[in-house]
Amino acid sequence: MKVSISGAEAIVQTLRSYGTEVVFGYIGHSTHEIAHAVSESGLPTVNPATELGGAYMVTAYNYVKGRPAAVGIWHTVGSLLLPPALQEATSSRIPSVHIGLNADSNLVGRDGLQQVPVGVFGPVTRWSARVERVDKIGETLHKAFQAAQGRPAGAVYVDIPFDLTADRGEINIPQGWVKPARTVPSADDVTASVNAIIAAKRPVIIVGGGAVSSEAGDAITRLAELASIPVISTTTGQGLVPETHPLVIGTAGQAGWTSANDTLAEADVAIVLGSRLSDWGISQGFTTQLPKTLIHVDVDVQRLGEVYFPTVPVVADVREFVDAVVAALIETGEADGLRASREAYVETVGERKVAWLSFIEEQGQDDRFPVNPWRIMKEITQVMDEDSILVTDIGNHSSWNLQGTVLTKPRRILLSFGEAVLGSAVPMGIGAKLAEPGSKVFVSTGDGAAQYHLNELRVAVEQQLPIVIVVFNNDSYDANEQMMTGKFGKGSWTKFTNPDYAAIARAYGAEGERVAAASDLEGAIQRALAATGPYVIDVPIDIDVKLVDNHVSGPLFLLDGRDIPSDDAGVRGIGAGSAHA
Structure with a gap:
């Protein structure tokens, strides 16, 4: 027109x-x-x-x-x-x-x-x-x-x-969308995938953000239940299949659950649905090892083999692929036998999940001050409902956030997934609250990250957005402090002096307070939820509480000379028009 x-x-x-x-x-x-x-x-x-x-x-x-x-x-x-x-x-x-x-x-x-x-x-x-x-x-x-x-x-x-x-x-003036067609998998790819699933003794499904975009949650649940396959998620896939489901064992990776990492480490087949196979942060490897048999499904052909070479690369929409695999698996008549043969495997996986959830529950009871970060997560998660959104910044505190949250819906946790950019949480929390005014929005930020965009409190006050901002405060960039101390015996450029975050909030016209005991957290969060605008809670955290050993080595951030870390990646570009394997 x-x-x-x-x-x-x-x-x-x-x-x-x-x-x-x-x-x-x-x-x-x-x-x-x-x-x-x-x-x-x-x-x-x-x-x-x-x-x-x-x-x-x-x-x-x-x-x-x-x-x-x-x-x-x-x-x-x-x-x-x-x-x-x-x-x-x-x-x-x-x-x-x-x-x-x-x-x-x-x-x-x-x-x-x-x-x-x-x-x-x-x-x-x-x-x-x-x-x-x-x-x-x-x-x-x-x-x-x-x-x-x-x-x-x-x-x-x-x-x-x-x-x-x-x-x-x-x-x-254009008149709206031209809806893109869903890419259907080839019959050969479906057959190869079904054969691998039938032959597997310890298969897992890895759910990524592409599965969320495909709205494939129900289809993935059918496949998992049909063949007794435990489900692991990435941060962008978390909650697509509710984490209360007995076959869902949490997120994997550097900031993942021990139950998921241990299960992934012993798996013989992984069905990867809509994930680039990289942990949050582009530079971080997904895990120490993936199964030799890797079925990788994505609409973007460039994602296949970008980090790990798949055994069966499938260019397809996730929901179309899973629906086709379910239909083909039923047709084989093998489903009942698969479920029977995997009873012990599924029981072991379930016990790991129970042990992990028990661990974070126990840590959440800690009354120490400065506060154990797991206690902060306990106080936040107990007031979250299924529609609540948790926005976390980048830093050590993001590991406690990702590991301490059980979700039953997708798109409920938000961070700089792809780039691990420090300081994005406050504006992201504002965007999330504007998108869903009726949902509770919690912003978790480290004290270093908070310095980047706390000026956007002005917007939250102008828009009268009742978001809860919790500052994990330890006067340092502690992730770097720990890594440098491990290599050099001390950190450099990692310490700083913090402002009064509650006073800054009040200067913007928001509300805020600093807790003086772990027992103060519950009341502070309740006051924040009752506020009509943004509320900043400054929480001194115990710097001696280290990240949990979740049985993943994580990326090799610090290199000794030319010992370049390697993984199963195949092709690395080395200049315009050239590449090597």
């Missing part, structure tokens, strides 16, 4: 066509036209303290919604703050659309006068483009939304010279 309108009006109409619920935007001379148009349209807007904080809000909002329901619109050079959040959305396959308003289009080709080099965004997005004519705005944004919501999903960036928002033209 072509209409004669301004570029700014075309942007607004296209956003409405794609069901945009909220615009996160930053004002500057390049965004005056679009800011006015968005405001006049009645679309809800949020104006963050920084572009990067706002981009993390967009990422969190869209992760919770499962679609690009929030859009970011940014002023010229402020767009240069976006790449960490855009790369996070792309790595974690979170659909997000960002629009940057650049210099005058008359300056095209004069690179020295371009305030934002568009090439910056190519490596950190699924797709990026520059609009050169006002009549191309609608179709370019259409491509952007399709790319963001594609399979795989991710961040996109559209560069629009700001003068085009004031120009008028005959502009084609």
Whole structure:
């Protein structure tokens, strides 16, 4: 549908066509036209303290919604703050659309006068483009939304010279989504997978974020129950199959449950559903060892063999694959025999899970001060319901968060999954609360991470968002302190002096308090939940409480000379157009 309108009006109409619920935007001379148009349209807007904080809000909002329901619109050079959040959305396959308003289009080709080099965004997005004519705005944004919501999903960036928002033209306004088809597995891949499952003595299913996007929870449950296969999840897959289910044994990896890691270590077949097979944080290996027989299913062919070579690589939608495997397995008539032969295996796995849950329950009773971090998790999780969202930052405290939470729904835990970027939790918590105003949102941050984006409290106060922010406070970057002490006998650059976080909260118009005993936590959290706006709880934690030995060595962060760590990865790029095995 072509209409004669301004570029700014075309942007607004296209956003409405794609069901945009909220615009996160930053004002500057390049965004005056679009800011006015968005405001006049009645679309809800949020104006963050920084572009990067706002981009993390967009990422969190869209992760919770499962679609690009929030859009970011940014002023010229402020767009240069976006790449960490855009790369996070792309790595974690979170659909997000960002629009940057650049210099005058008359300056095209004069690179020295371009305030934002568009090439910056190519490596950190699924797709990026520059609009050169006002009549191309609608179709370019259409491509952007399709790319963001594609399979795989991710961040996109559209560069629009700001003068085009004031120009008028005959502009084609797209009329919504073109739904991508689900990729169906080949018959040979299904047969090979079924044969491997039947031959396995100790199989496991690994559930990733791609399974969540595919809405494959019920199908995975059917497969697990049909063939008595224990289910392990990644952080992005956590809760898709409820962790209260007897066959679900928790998350694996460096910040995983011991029950899951031990079961994965002895498995002979792993069915990997929609995961890149990397622990949270792009640089961290998933585990010390994966089974020799690896069935890896993903819609993105580039994920297959990226970290570990699969025995059976399957390019397919997870739900389509699992449905096909279930049907083929039933047809073999082997299901009853498989369940009978795996009774002892499933019983052993169940005992491990009970032991892990008993461990974290026992740790949660600790009354010491400074506080045992497991006690903080006990107090948080006992007031969470199935719809509550826990947002954790990066640092040692994230391990306690990931290990101490039992989820029954997906998209209930949120962090910098793909990049392990420090300091993203506060803006992500704001985005999550805006996406689900009726859900309790808990933000867990270390004291080092809190320093990055605590200024976004301004937004939480303006929006009257009752989020609970808990600061795990030990006056240090303790993860690095521990690693450096292990190698050098001491840490460097790891200690600092903290401000009064409760006083900072009050200065912004929020509420806050600092606990002086472990027994203070329950009351503090109740007061936070009763507040009408954000509430900061500053908790001194015992620096002597170390991370639990969950039987995974984790990544080799610190290298001795040229002892480069290796895994089962196959191909590593070593320059443009070249690679080696």
